[in-house]
Amino acid sequence: MSSxxxxxxxxxxxxxxxxxxxxxHDRLALALQDDLxxxxxxxxxxxxxxxxxALEVVDSxxxxxxxxxxxxxxxxxxQTVVVGMRPAVAITLxxxxxxxxxxxxxxxxxxxxxxxxxxxxxxxxxxxxxx
Amino acid sequence: MREMALIVEKDDxxxxxxxxxxxxVRHEVRSRAATAGLSLVDxxxxxxxxxxxxxxxxxxxxxxxxxxxxLRNGSRRGVRLIFEDQGPGIADIERALTDGFTSGSGxxxxxxxxxxxxxxxxxxxxxxxxxxxTLTRWI
Numbered sequence: 001m002s003s004x005x006x007x008x009x010x011x012x013x014x015x016x017x018x019x020x021x022x023x024x025h026d027r028l029a030l031a032l033q034d035d036l037x038x039x040x041x042x043x044x045x046x047x048x049x050x051x052x053x054a055l056e057v058v059d060s061x062x063x064x065x066x067x068x069x070x071x072x073x074x075x076x077x078x079q080t081v082v083v084g085m086r087p088a089v090a091i092t093l094x095x096x097x098x099x100x101x102x103x104x105x106x107x108x109x110x111x112x113x114x115x116x117x118x119x120x121x122x123x124x125x126x127x128x129x130x131x
Numbered sequence: 132m133r134e135m136a137l138i139v140e141k142d143d144x145x146x147x148x149x150x151x152x153x154x155x156v157r158h159e160v161r162s163r164a165a166t167a168g169l170s171l172v173d174x175x176x177x178x179x180x181x182x183x184x185x186x187x188x189x190x191x192x193x194x195x196x197x198x199x200x201x202l203r204n205g206s207r208r209g210v211r212l213i214f215e216d217q218g219p220g221i222a223d224i225e226r227a228l229t230d231g232f233t234s235g236s237g238x239x240x241x242x243x244x245x246x247x248x249x250x251x252x253x254x255x256x257x258x259x260x261x262x263x264x265t266l267t268r269w270i
Binding site for chain 2: 060
């Protein structure tokens, strides 16, 4: 499982979809963070959906990665939504002290995509980037 | 109440030297916690705490070992984790346990967070000699 060295990023319309299916070691998490940031720019994505329903553990390192991706994407004019967090993971994260304040969440992929659409539409509707 | 004898039923040692080893520790602890009969939420708490401490062992301790023990105390069952390194040690344990304090680049939630996620928590550290962190979660 830990032999996987890259998490695939799919492009669907103007959104990027990442489904994390493996227990990531720290370097893999950092690589995903870098890959996603580059892909947001090269694809001019407006939304990023991260599915963590397969993750049995989210510790402070993965939590920080989610926070960083959300903050970076915002600066790059894209909205990040994390979906599918398991109840046991949610309980543990709160007790750990990691609030994920900057991260928007939804229960599943459908609701997550709808939320991204709303967030994009609620913006000024103008893509401020050039090119 | 009469004190029951604490029995260590199983005692395994896992190397903790790389970020891949941290993943291996998570899997080992998950498997032991499930076998011991911890609830899903308690398994998740213990595995998360183990992940935080294992990462500290690699980053700050320069690598070390994790012992994963299954405990029985009368009818009570639990899992104990002992992380040991021969690194530089922690100069100020009180401060290291404070949320938000970090001597590295992390969030500073590792030690304090891990303490909240288990039932018993102990750190022994001497500057220059290393650090031992013991975590126990009972059913």
